Amino acid sequence: MENALTSHLAPLQKDRELRCKDLMLSPLSQISQRIWNPPTIMPVTADLEQPSSLLLLAGATAGVVCLIGLEEVLRLRNKAANASSSSVDGKPGGRPDVLRHVTPEEKAKLCEVPRVKLTPMEAFDALRSGKDPHLQEKWRDELDSDVFYVQLPLNKRMYFCTDTSCWDTLLGPDGLEKSHVHRLLDLFGEGQMTRTRSLLSRKTSGEGWHAIRKALAPAFSNKTLVAKTHIYHRVLGSFVKALEDAADKGTIVNMPEWGLRYTIDMIGEVAYNYKFHAFDDERNGEAKALLRGLDVIFRETRYYSTHFVCVCVCRPYMVWKDQVREYYQSIRLFRDVCRKIYRQYLDTPPEKQDAASIISYIHNNPGYQCEFEKLCDIYTLLWAGHDTTGYTISWAVYHLSSNPPVLKKLQQELDAAKFAEELPSYDELAQLPYFNACVKEIMRISPVVSNGTRRQTESGFKVTSRGVDYWIPGGYQMFVPLFARLRDDRIWGDGKVFRPERWLEASEEQLKVYNKLFQPFSIAPRSCIAQHLALIEVRMTIAALFKRYEFEITTEPEFFYSITYKPRGLMVKPIKRS
Numbered sequence: 214m215e216n217a218l219t220s221h222l223a224p225l226q227k228d229r230e231l232r233c234k235d236l237m238l239s240p241l242s243q244i245s246q247r248i249w250n251p252p253t254i255m256p257v258t259a260d261l262e263q264p265s266s267l268l269l270l271a272g273a274t275a276g277v278v279c280l281i282g283l284e285e286v287l288r289l290r291n292k293a294a295n296a297s298s299s300s301v302d303g304k305p306g307g308r309p310d311v312l313r314h315v316t317p318e319e320k321a322k323l324c325e326v327p328r329v330k331l332t333p334m335e336a337f338d339a340l341r342s343g344k345d346p347h348l349q350e351k352w353r354d355e356l357d358s359d360v361f362y363v364q365l366p367l368n369k370r371m372y373f374c375t376d377t378s379c380w381d382t383l384l385g386p387d388g389l390e391k392s393h394v395h396r397l398l399d400l401f402g403e404g405q406m407t408r409t410r411s412l413l414s415r416k417t418s419g420e421g422w423h424a425i426r427k428a429l430a431p432a433f434s435n436k437t438l439v440a441k442t443h444i445y446h447r448v449l450g451s452f453v454k455a456l457e458d459a460a461d462k463g464t465i466v467n468m469p470e471w472g473l474r475y476t477i478d479m480i481g482e483v484a485y486n487y488k489f490h491a492f493d494d495e496r497n498g499e500a501k502a503l504l505r506g507l508d509v510i511f512r513e514t515r516y517y518s519t520h521f522v523c524v525c526v527c528r529p530y531m532v533w534k535d536q537v538r539e540y541y542q543s544i545r546l547f548r549d550v551c552r553k554i555y556r557q558y559l560d561t562p563p564e565k566q567d568a569a570s571i572i573s574y575i576h577n578n579p580g581y582q583c584e585f586e587k588l589c590d591i592y593t594l595l596w597a598g599h600d601t602t603g604y605t606i607s608w609a610v611y612h613l614s615s616n617p618p619v620l621k622k623l624q625q626e627l628d629a630a631k632f633a634e635e636l637p638s639y640d641e642l643a644q645l646p647y648f649n650a651c652v653k654e655i656m657r658i659s660p661v662v663s664n665g666t667r668r669q670t671e672s673g674f675k676v677t678s679r680g681v682d683y684w685i686p687g688g689y690q691m692f693v694p695l696f697a698r699l700r701d702d703r704i705w706g707d708g709k710v711f712r713p714e715r716w717l718e719a720s721e722e723q724l725k726v727y728n729k730l731f732q733p734f735s736i737a738p739r740s741c742i743a744q745h746l747a748l749i750e751v752r753m754t755i756a757a758l759f760k761r762y763e764f765e766i767t768t769e770p771e772f773f774y775s776i777t778y779k780p781r782g783l784m785v786k787p788i789k790r791s
């Protein structure tokens with residue numbers, strides 16, 4: 214792993230300094246990058262026998278202690294402020310006014326949220342390991358409550374609300390803000406202690422999110438995306454060809470890995486006109502190194518969920534851990550590849566730039582304050598744009614291959630359909646009811662963004678669930694897991710069973726309820742900006758794969774959660790259909 218990463222880093226790093234000057238226009242960003250960009254500071258490679266390294270380590274330790282203390286002081290201050298601001302007559306700042314209209318008298322009558330019966334260390338381990346993606350469902354059933362919290366070490370808590378009726382209140386336009394975790398620590402460390410953040414992590418109000426999203430929206434409209442069908446077909450064509458070779462040779466395929474190779478190719482071309490050549494054995498070194506690197510990043514990023522400040526500050530000093538070195542190498546590789554993508558775009562003469570590509574919309578977006586902010590969204594879209602779709606395709610292979618009667622029915626429909634070209638178009642697929650029911654069912658039972666994202670309880674507020682009024686204190690992280698909504702037996706009857714027929718058999722009334730609750734892309738205003746892109750890609754791919762192949766599962770997957778929900782280790786043998 215290290216060799217693969219290092220060999221791809223070396224050439225990219227050659228003109229790194231130059232590009233940093235070029236792209237990070239803000240001097241503040243440059244300075245903070247240098248100070249806080251862990252790969253460039255000493256400790257990761259520190260020679261512990263050098264007195265200077267020891268001094269640095271001692272200084273860093275003192276810094277960590279101060280930061281943890283500072284964080285706690287800020288939390289307590291926030292708590293005190295919330296206690297006084299939770300009245301109707303106060304004029305509190307921030308957004309969730311709807312949530313906080315509770316008088317002190319009312320507050321006294323509210324119930325305390327039940328705590329998950331785990332010690333802080335047990336809760337930390339359970340969340341960090343990612344081995345049980347259905348934890349929140351389990352905790353909900355154990356406590357018989359849709360609102361609960363886990364206590365974590367260092368006096369931290371995470372709140373969860375699995376009640377679907379609270380969804381609009383918590384995530385809707387007047388709902389909770391994005392978590393302050395993102396303010397300190399954006400994905401891949403780029404936002405660490407800097408003012409830069411990505412579309413995914415900006416607060417809904419006051420951080421330019423609205424302007425940026427509005428200017429990016431046309432790039433993700435159905436019309437713009439459907440016009441790129443030739444690109445989807447080209448990339449999908451190489452994936453189908455690779456599977457054909459595997460089928461001819463009887464090769465067993467690691468489906469999640471292949472899914473990600475395919476979707477990184479797709480997002481590279483659709484969004485950035487950049488070719489990763491992930492299925493070309495001669496040229497796929499960069500893509501392979503990048504995907505392995507991202508796997509390392511996600512593994513490490515799990516620690517952020519619980520103790521982000523400690524992790525973000527301490528990790529660079531964990532010199533004895535190989536995985537920490539790998540983590541920073543991977544971040545470096547990821548950043549450098551994104552810079553290369555942006556450089557390639559900037560070097561393209563304007564008349565040859567594709568004005569409808571997502572990178573053009575990023576580059577010409579007046580919402581960003583500097584080039585570095587644009588780069589942050591190039592990272593975000595590259596990551597979010599392949600991981601989610603890649604694992605959805607793997608889930609499709611898993612569910613359809615594990616349910617032969619469903620697969621048979623689906624293939625009958627696909628066989629009967631007439632497609633104008635070899636690969637189907639978006640409009641042609643829209644005409645296939647059973648196929649569309651299968652796609653919905655896959656995304657219902659295995660929503661890749663199963664936890665939603667974290668939100669922040671900026672001030673204390675009231676939540677009513679199952680007729681009980683709870684008081685949620687301010688200053689904590691809150692999760693509104695998608696799983697709970699999409700797999701809840703109280704809504705779906707047999708929520709944990711894969712049954713596409715439910716979408717076709719439901720009465721009109723029932724279907725209305727299902728469609729309202731089926732929100733794998735979350736709800737406005739922070740719903741997925743790329744949902745049309747995701748649906749086009751996922752639909753076309755599922756249709757193309759299952760029209761040609763069947764997949765024999767040779768190794769059952771391990772259900773795993775780390776940022777996204779994954780069927781880890783799913784091995785399949787593609788078999789050509791006669």
Ligand code: HEM
Nearest residue numbers: 412413597598601602605662666733734735741742743747
């Ligand atoms: C099956 C595929 C996908 C699923 C299930 C999915 C799901 C989601 C969900 C649930 C959110 C909301 C997170 C929150 O509550 O804060 C989200 C946001 C987002 N997604 Fe996706 N997504 C998918 C594909 C993609 C793709 C292909 C891209 C990029 C090309 C993308 C980019 C983003 C971005 C940038 C946001 C943040 C939007 C904002 O806050 O304004 N997603 N996605």
